Every structure is written in C-alpha cells, then in structure tokens.
C-alpha cells in the first residue's frame with residue numbers, strides 16, 4: 177500500500193505539535209487579531225517564550241502587570257519580545273494598549 181506524502185505530512189504535524197517544551201527551547205506566541213495565540217501556553221522551566229506581532233498594522237505589548245513588571249516595548253508588526261521562565265508557576269499577562277487581550281504562561285516541571 178502506498179502512503180501519500182500528504183498523509184505523512186499530516187502525521188508529522190500531529191507528532192511535532194505537542195505543546196510540551198524542553199528546557200532551553202524557544203516557543204513562539206503569535207499576536208494577531210488582538211489575540212495571543214496560543215492564549216494559554218504550557219512550558220517546562222528554562223523555556224524562553226518569544227512573542228511575535230503577526231498583525232498588519234496594530235501594535236501590541238506584553239505586560240506581566242500582576243507581577244509588577246515593566247511593560248515590554250510596544251511591538252510593531254514583525255517585532256518580537258522574549259522572556260525566559262525558570263520557575264514553575266502561572267504567569268498571567270495582558271497587552272498594554274488592549275487590556276482585554278490576555279494570555280497565560282503555565283510553567284510546570
């Protein structure tokens with residue numbers, strides 16, 4: 177039986193799309209249509225998260241307000257910002273100019 181390339185690609189996409197991360201890895205969070213994608217990200221300690229603005233026009237930021245941290249610079253389309261998470265915990269954040277645009281990073285060992 178022949179297995180088509182499309183089937184192989186589909187299986188590979190499922191296998192390699194696991195949300196779990198490895199320490200030292202960088203995981204991407206997109207910002208598009210006033211949403212963080214994924215909105216809830218689960219990672220291992222030592223993982224770096226890179227937020228990338230995928231919008232055509234709108235700028236966003238990454239603001240861990242509840243931790244009392246300073247807001248990131250305003251990110252224009254194509255720009256990005258990184259943070260490394262070393263300690264397990266739940267890290268809620270929001271966009272500075274769009275308070276309703278929220279996300280969470282869950283760091284679990």
Ligand SMILES: [Cu+2]
Pocket residue numbers: 210235236237271272273274277
């Ligand atoms: Cu925003």
